[in-house]
Amino acid sequence: MNLLLVVACALIDVDGRVLIARRPEGKALAGLWEFPGGKLEPGERPEDSLIRELNEELGIDINPACLAPLTFASYAYEDFHLLMPLYVCRRWSGTVEAREGQALKWVRPARLRDYPMPPADEPLIPHLIDLL
Ligand code: 9L3
Ligand code: MG
Numbered sequence: 001m002n003l004l005l006v007v008a009c010a011l012i013d014v015d016g017r018v019l020i021a022r023r024p025e026g027k028a029l030a031g032l033w034e035f036p037g038g039k040l041e042p043g044e045r046p047e048d049s050l051i052r053e054l055n056e057e058l059g060i061d062i063n064p065a066c067l068a069p070l071t072f073a074s075y076a077y078e079d080f081h082l083l084m085p086l087y088v089c090r091r092w093s094g095t096v097e098a099r100e101g102q103a104l105k106w107v108r109p110a111r112l113r114d115y116p117m118p119p120a121d122e123p124l125i126p127h128l129i130d131l132l
Contacts, residue, residue, distance in 0.1 A: 002080040007050040008037030008121070009087045010070065011058075011096065013106055016132045019096065020115060021057070022103040033105070033115035035086060035124065046085055057102070060094040071127040075120040086124050088131065 011019040020033040038053040040046065047064050054060055066089050073084040098104050107115065109128040117125075 004080045004082045005040040006084040007046045008035040008084055009050055010035050012090045017106040020105050024102050029118045032118050034121050057100055059097045059099050060092040062092045066091045073120040082120050084120055
């Protein structure tokens with residue numbers, strides 16, 4: 001089975017809300033809400049990949065020291081197995097904006113269940129509820 005390595009991040013604001021992004025039309029899993037992130041490129045470390053992805057998608061800059069690993073998602077699709085560490089980050093520079101036309105929402109962890117998510121992301125919710 002092919003492995004797909006993806007890295008995702010829960011950005012947490014000063015009120016303890018978490019950022020989720022809606023996957024745009026034309027992408028796999030369009031319309032579902034996810035923790036932002038993306039695929040590792042060859043040679044990248046997970047933190048570097050995440051910093052690059054969040055800069056591309058949200059226009060923010062993150063210091064690697066501000067990324068903390070929280071948990072790990074693992075989900076087997078029919079044609080590939082997705083492995084996805086989830087980091088949390090409470091400090092970044094710049095203002096979060098939708099650089100790829102995606103809808104964004106800041107959500108209290110207890111309300112994350114109201115938003116349909118990809119199967120890899122859903123099991124991460126209790127970890128955020130415990131943390132926050
Ligand atoms: N994916 C799932 N949950 C997430 C992220 C960032 C990604 N929080 C899945 C969707 C795609 C694959 O990982 O199947 C690659 O993501 P992308 O490069 O299309 O964003
Ligand atoms: Mg992405």
